[in-house]
Amino acid sequence: MGSIKDKVAIIGVGCTKFGELWEKDPEDLVVEAAYEALDDAGVAPDDVQAAWIGILYPFTGLSGNTFSDPMKLFGIPVTRVENYCASGMDAFRNACYAVASGVYDVVVACGVEKLMDTGSAGLPMQGFSHPVFGGVSAPGLFALAATRCFNEYGWTKEDLARVAVKNHKNGALHPKAHFRRPITMEDALSAPMIAWPLGRFDCCAMSDGSAALVITRPEIAEKSKHKDDYVLVMANALATATGRPMFSNSTDFLGFPATRYAAKAAYAEAGVKDPAKEISLAEVHDCFSITEILNYQDLGFCAQGDGAAFVAEGHADVDGDLPVNASGGLKCFGHPIGATGCRMLYEVTKQLQGRADGAQVKNARLGLAHNLGGPGSVCSVTILGRKD
Amino acid sequence: MGSIKDKVAIIGVGCTKFGELWEKDPEDLVVEAAYEALDDAGVAPDDVQAAWIGILYPFTGLSGNTFSDPMKLFGIPVTRVENYCASGMDAFRNACYAVASGVYDVVVACGVEKLMDTGSAGLPMQGFSHPVFGGVSAPGLFALAATRCFNEYGWTKEDLARVAVKNHKNGALHPKAHFRRPITMEDALSAPMIAWPLGRFDCCAMSDGSAALVITRPEIAEKSKHKDDYVLVMANALATATGRPMFSNSTDFLGFPATRYAAKAAYAEAGVKDPAKEISLAEVHDCFSITEILNYQDLGFCAQGDGAAFVAEGHADVDGDLPVNASGGLKCFGHPIGATGCRMLYEVTKQLQGRADGAQVKNARLGLAHNLGGPGSVCSVTILGRKD
Numbered sequence: 059m060g061s062i063k064d065k066v067a068i069i070g071v072g073c074t075k076f077g078e079l080w081e082k083d084p085e086d087l088v089v090e091a092a093y094e095a096l097d098d099a100g101v102a103p104d105d106v107q108a109a110w111i112g113i114l115y116p117f118t119g120l121s122g123n124t125f126s127d128p129m130k131l132f133g134i135p136v137t138r139v140e141n142y143c144a145s146g147m148d149a150f151r152n153a154c155y156a157v158a159s160g161v162y163d164v165v166v167a168c169g170v171e172k173l174m175d176t177g178s179a180g181l182p183m184q185g186f187s188h189p190v191f192g193g194v195s196a197p198g199l200f201a202l203a204a205t206r207c208f209n210e211y212g213w214t215k216e217d218l219a220r221v222a223v224k225n226h227k228n229g230a231l232h233p234k235a236h237f238r239r240p241i242t243m244e245d246a247l248s249a250p251m252i253a254w255p256l257g258r259f260d261c262c263a264m265s266d267g268s269a270a271l272v273i274t275r276p277e278i279a280e281k282s283k284h285k286d287d288y289v290l291v292m293a294n295a296l297a298t299a300t301g302r303p304m305f306s307n308s309t310d311f312l313g314f315p316a317t318r319y320a321a322k323a324a325y326a327e328a329g330v331k332d333p334a335k336e337i338s339l340a341e342v343h344d345c346f347s348i349t350e351i352l353n354y355q356d357l358g359f360c361a362q363g364d365g366a367a368f369v370a371e372g373h374a375d376v377d378g379d380l381p382v383n384a385s386g387g388l389k390c391f392g393h394p395i396g397a398t399g400c401r402m403l404y405e406v407t408k409q410l411q412g413r414a415d416g417a418q419v420k421n422a423r424l425g426l427a428h429n430l431g432g433p434g435s436v437c438s439v440t441i442l443g444r445k446d
Numbered sequence: 447m448g449s450i451k452d453k454v455a456i457i458g459v460g461c462t463k464f465g466e467l468w469e470k471d472p473e474d475l476v477v478e479a480a481y482e483a484l485d486d487a488g489v490a491p492d493d494v495q496a497a498w499i500g501i502l503y504p505f506t507g508l509s510g511n512t513f514s515d516p517m518k519l520f521g522i523p524v525t526r527v528e529n530y531c532a533s534g535m536d537a538f539r540n541a542c543y544a545v546a547s548g549v550y551d552v553v554v555a556c557g558v559e560k561l562m563d564t565g566s567a568g569l570p571m572q573g574f575s576h577p578v579f580g581g582v583s584a585p586g587l588f589a590l591a592a593t594r595c596f597n598e599y600g601w602t603k604e605d606l607a608r609v610a611v612k613n614h615k616n617g618a619l620h621p622k623a624h625f626r627r628p629i630t631m632e633d634a635l636s637a638p639m640i641a642w643p644l645g646r647f648d649c650c651a652m653s654d655g656s657a658a659l660v661i662t663r664p665e666i667a668e669k670s671k672h673k674d675d676y677v678l679v680m681a682n683a684l685a686t687a688t689g690r691p692m693f694s695n696s697t698d699f700l701g702f703p704a705t706r707y708a709a710k711a712a713y714a715e716a717g718v719k720d721p722a723k724e725i726s727l728a729e730v731h732d733c734f735s736i737t738e739i740l741n742y743q744d745l746g747f748c749a750q751g752d753g754a755a756f757v758a759e760g761h762a763d764v765d766g767d768l769p770v771n772a773s774g775g776l777k778c779f780g781h782p783i784g785a786t787g788c789r790m791l792y793e794v795t796k797q798l799q800g801r802a803d804g805a806q807v808k809n810a811r812l813g814l815a816h817n818l819g820g821p822g823s824v825c826s827v828t829i830l831g832r833k834d
Contacts, residue, residue: 059495060548107447108684121530123689123823133707135684136824137536138528142509148525152540159546160448161682161715294549296496296523301511319521327549435511436524 061327065158066291067279068442070099070272071404076391077236079266084113084172085128087268087397092129092168099164099272100283103129106272107162109136112149112169113396125168140396142431143343144296145169147399147438150271151294157273164278169400170268173392197253197261197346199304199433204255204348206311210363213351215255217366219246221347222259222389224369228376229386232416236265236392260347265392269400271407279445286445287411292424293327293441295320303434316437317356317430324439325358330424333358337380337441338422339409341402343430344387353428354382357439376417384409384417395431399438402427410444449715453546454679455667456830458487458660459792464779465624467654472501472560473516475656475785480517480556487660488671491517494660495550497524500537500557501784513556528784530819531733532684533557535787535826538659539682545661552666557788558656561780585641585649585734587692587821592643592736594699598751601739603643605754607634609735610647610777612757616764617774620804624653624780648735653780657788659795667833674833675799680812681715681829683708691822704825705744705818712827713746718812721746725768725829726810727797729790731818732775741816742770745827764805772797772805783819787826790815798832 072094074087082090088111096103111125122136139149146169153167207213223243229235241259249258279288297319303309321333330336342357344350351365359380360368368374374382385391385405388398406425408414422444429438460482462475470478476499484491499513510524527537534557541555595601611631617623629647637646667676685707691697709721718724730745732738739753747768748756756762762770773779773793776786794813796802810832817826 059550062547062549065547121528121689121820121824122684122686123820126686127689132687132703133685135536135539136686137540137684139540140509140526140528148523151523152525152527152543155540155547155549156543158548159450159453159543161450161543161546162447296510296525297521298510298514298524299520301509301515315520323523432509432511436509 062154062158062294063292063328064276064290066154067274067276068271068289068407069274069279069282069284070095070101071407072098073234073269073401073404074267075234076265076267076394078174080174084170087172087266088125088128088168088170091268091270092166095166095270095272101164101272103131105164106131106134106166107164108134108156109166109168110139110149110153111136112139112146112399113171114140114142114145115171115395141436143395144399144429144431144436144438145396147427147429147440148296150400150403150440151296151438153273154291154294157275164272164274166270166272167400168268168270169397171394171396172266173264173394174266195253196433197256200346200348201253201256202304203311203352207348208255210312211366213366215247217370218255218260218347219243220369221344221350222246224374225344225383225387225389228384228417229390232386232390234415235386235390236263237390256346262345262388263392265394267394267397267401269397269404271400271403288445289407289410290443290445292443293324295323295327296438297323298436299434301435313352313356314430314434314437316434317353317428320437320439321357324441328441330441334360334380336424337426338424339381339384339419340426340428341385341405342382342428344383344389345393349430357428376419381419384414384419399429402429403440406442410442450542450546450682451680451716452664452678454542455662455664456659456677456795457662457667457670457672458483458489459795460486461622461657461789461792462655463622464653464655464782466562468562470654472558475560475654476513476516476556476558479656479658480554483554483658483660489552489660491519493552494519494522494554495552496522496544497554497556498527498537498541499524500527500534500787501559502528502530502533503559503783529824531783532787532817532819532824532826533784535815535817535828536684538788538791538828539684539826541661542679542682545663552660552662554658554660555788556656556658557785559782559784560654561652561782562654583641584821585644588734588736589641589644590692591699591740595736598700601754603635605758606643606648606735607631608757609732609738610634612762613732613771613775613777616772616805617778620774620778622803623774623778624651625778644734650733650776651780653782655782655785655789657785657792659788659791676833677795677798678831678833680831681712683711683715683827685711686824687822689823701740701744702818702822702825704822705741705816708825708827709745712829716829722748722768724812725814726812727769727772727807728814728816729773729793730770730816732771732777733781737818745816764807769807772802772807787817790817791828794830798830
């Protein structure tokens with residue numbers, strides 16, 4: 059196996075404001091994100107040679123036309139990638155391979171989802187209707203991980219609440235976040251219960267949004283508008299675990315094998331030996347507060363069992379030694395499914411370039427984005443680095 | 447833009463029997479096709495580094511787990527690609543880029559669909575419910591192309607019937623085809639009408655099936671079980687046209703712009719100057735008899751307006767100068783949507799290797815596979831060549 063390292067560069071990023079965008083169609087969101095990315099790259103729409111669109115929800119959009127129709131880009135290839143909640147980052151991954159193969163010079167990866175119109179009840183998740191756990195919800199599933207960890211490690215609702223407080227503090231500063239207000243520990247702890255021990259502030263919201271990236275080879279990036287601050291793709295890992303890990307007797311509910319697989323592959327590909335020391339910042343999949351804590355462990359930011367301490371001790375703060383979700387995360391952006399992975403890459407790119415929309419991480423050189431789906435059956439880990 | 451040419455090789459292919467496979471799940475079909483391909487390649491399942499799965503129908507399978515779960519291949523990346531009826535060939539295309547990028551050595555591309563359990567009524571094709579053409583069916587849409595061509599070129603039901611007779615003659619010889627009996631012109635012309643002028647034998651059937659390919663780089667293929675007869679990927683084009691061409695006022699119903707875009711790109715990538723002379727054989731998307739005739743034209747096998755003569759004069763016969771659908775085509779295999787593109791590539795590969803299951807085309811050196819979807823909004827064209 060080889061590596062994507064030094065073969066692919068990001069030269070433009072775009073992102074809509076996330077939120078309850080009742081007045082916008084998915085087509086509007088794609089156009090808004092993609093045109094912002096193209097403008098950022100200084101690339102004309104007609105210069106796009108191929109595109110990839112990440113979207114889960116078949117009733118919002120189907121096939122490559124989800125991108126080509128609103129963009130009026132006909133004659134070029136557009137692939138739809140769907141991989142549960144990791145759809146957006148996997149669309150980006152496939153776009154990277156196509157560029158690295160030498161076939162295309164300039165391509166776009168875009169993620170989009172519109173959840174407000176139909177809600178997750180419309181999602182094609184018949185898998186949730188398992189004969190044993192029939193009809194369980196996403197909060198209900200992730201709550202099982204929280205209770206198991208409470209029992210195993212002695213974590214508490216306070217440990218979960220610290221994640222929500224940190225992410226709301228960050229999200230309050232981000233102009234594109236859905237929720238833009240700080241919350242207190244008391245707010246988080248007294249919020250209505252969704253699925254014990256996960257209260258309202260432990261769960262990410264339903265949102266609409268889109269994000270896009272313009273990708274090329276480094277030699278072309280060297281002549282681009284962002285020639286001085288383009289971002290290199292250092293690793294592009296995806297891993298599948300069993301399709302319904304939380305319905306499996308072998309699941310220990312103490313972490314996600316898919317994340318561990320993908321992290322191991324990504325670190326090997328990027329040549330990262332000690333992620334806790336080498337990674338400057340991370341956007342991780344905090345669909346629930348407990349997930350973010352488990353991600354710290356699965357990604358090797360801290361030892362197994364130390365996830366709650368990692369956030370409590372401030373390591374994950376914007377001014378900590380490994381800032382996590384400086385954007386506000388899924389907690390403040392919500393999780394329009396296909397969009398999230400590309401939104402994370404948008405954020406990491408701008409952080410590395412020193413032009414974050416919200417809270418800026420200092421001296422960021424190597425950034426990680428982590429997108430979990432399935433729930434827990436698939437994980438995408440991308441590592442981006444500054445050109446210099 | 448560059449080319450995939452000489453960067454990717456096919457070293458193993460597998461295909462289930464297509465048909466009404468009531469006793470099999472999609473998981474059974476994936477395992478059957480993929481294990482046949484791995485066995486053909488002499489590659490162990492554990493040596494597969496990544497996979498791509500093409501599937502349209504979200505209620506049959508979702509995400510990469512559609513492949514990883516039945517194959518019990520965990521820890522590796524599996525991407526689901528969906529691009530209407532071209533899903534299978536686009537999965538293969540993305541797998542090729544990943545190999546050509548140098549990141550992976552050995553990967554699998556697989557397509558699968560199971561239509562019998564729910565029928566196309568379950569397909570997520572709400573787009574068919576257009577306010578103008580509300581509720582029109584696929585035969586109803588393609589019938590519009592037939593009537594337009596009857597008017598423009600003087601083609602008749604006999605011209606359509608010749609396609610069905612040719613394909614049934616071929617399919618009768620193929621052990622994996624759904625329908626394996628020859629039909630006469632009288633059979634075709636007297637069949638029950640579906641959507642005038644398309645009768646039962648002008649329409650492909652509903653079927654279940656799966657097909658898979660093992661892909662690697664040529665230098666690895668040189669040491670493989672198929673070192674003497676592996677097949678090279680010469681071009682890998684995909685093109686989108688407007689999402690609902692047959693609902694567009696600008697459509698002339700005399701061909702498919704997506705096919706013309708993709709063919710042009712594929713010929714440029716493979717260095718083909720005169721397809722009618724250089725292509726040895728083709729598997730084309732004959733979802734309806736009229737589609738196959740229009741494909742001849744759109745692919746440059748003959749001039750615009752000469753499609754009906756092309757089949758009438760025997761050019762498309764197995765012993766003609768450009769055999770088309772020597773397998774029996776969609777007409778005899780049916781069209782389990784995600785599977786079809788990979789099934790075509792299976793066929794073209796074995797034809798080029800001189801080991802076709804059914805009718806063998808003589809001296810095949812360059813083969814083309816054409817997968818149309820949308821209907822008409824997306825097209826994939828792959829060109830394969832013998833190693834020597």
